[in-house]
Amino acid sequence: xxxxxxxxxxxxxxxxxxxxxxxxxxxxxxxxxxxxxxxxxxxxxxxxxxxxxxxxxxxxxxxxxxxxxxxxxxxxxxxxxxxxxxxxxxxxxxxxxxxxxxxxxxxxxxxxxxxxxxxxxxxxxxxxxxxxxxxxxxxxxxxxxxxxxxxxxxxxxxxxxxxxxxxxxxxxxxxxxxxxxxxxxxxxxxxxxxxxxxxxxxxxxxx
Numbered sequence: 204x205x206x207x208x209x210x211x212x213x214x215x216x217x218x219x220x221x222x223x224x225x226x227x228x229x230x231x232x233x234x235x236x237x238x239x240x241x242x243x244x245x246x247x248x249x250x251x252x253x254x255x256x257x258x259x260x261x262x263x264x265x266x267x268x269x270x271x272x273x274x275x276x277x278x279x280x281x282x283x284x285x286x287x288x289x290x291x292x293x294x295x296x297x298x299x300x301x302x303x304x305x306x307x308x309x310x311x312x313x314x315x316x317x318x319x320x321x322x323x324x325x326x327x328x329x330x331x332x333x334x335x336x337x338x339x340x341x342x343x344x345x346x347x348x349x350x351x352x353x354x355x356x357x358x359x360x361x362x363x364x365x366x367x368x369x370x371x372x373x374x375x376x377x378x379x380x381x382x383x384x385x386x387x388x389x390x391x392x393x394x395x396x397x398x399x400x401x402x403x404x405x406x407x408x409x410x
Contacts, residue, residue: 206287206294210246210253214324217243222250223258224267231275231309234268234299236319236326238280239337242301243321246287248294257292264295275310278302306337322400330405332369333398335388353378353386361396361409368406 214220217237224230224247237243245268248258258264265284272280283298306329308316318329318337329337350358353376360367360375367375373383387407390396396407 204285204287204296206246206255206289209244210249210255213253214251216321216323217241219243219245219324220249220251220253221245221247222256223247224264224271226312227267227271227275228310228312230268231271232311232317232319232326234272234280234282234297235276235307235309236321237299238276238302238307239305239318239329240301240321243299245297245299246294247297248292255289255292255294257289258295261286261293261295268297277308277310277316278304280307303341305341306334320400322402325402327400327402330400332384332388332391332405333400335384336391336398339388339392353382354390357386357390358395358409361407366399366406366408368404372407 209218212218219233221230233245247264248256250256268282272282280299283300285296285298287294287296306318308318311317318334319326320329320333321327356376357367357372369380369383369387372387373380376383387396387398391398394410397410399406399408
């Protein structure tokens, strides 16, 4: 592994720098977001600006990661550790594979379990719709779409417009949020539309 090249590529959807691990909850959130998305790697001993600081105690960092993966992630995660030597310093690489039992939940500081996904270089709280999609994808649920007037109206709208949000869809058809959410989940799972999550909001486009 070329550490310098990896660091120069910068933090991303699959790479996160940590100078040190200070919180079980915070690191569980990052690991869960990797597992729920495309997987990723933590470089511990690297500052946010990419400066290689090295770890003070590799055993302590491993302990924090292992405890977080076991007790603060549900289902549990299995981090893959690798030591990287740079000059007289050690950087601890922690790989989290994309999971095939999504969604994974992280225990928050509020003592509640939350689902996170990775968006660019941030771990973002997943909406209920995204959680439902992750869950049904894992189960391999077969989705049979019956195109009622509600589905047709959505697809006609997306044929003429770039995107739509859940509130816009509920308002357009004057239907409940629950009904609209169920339709959106089914259409995402069937590959007819795509869900896009940013740090601030979520929207849907035609596939």
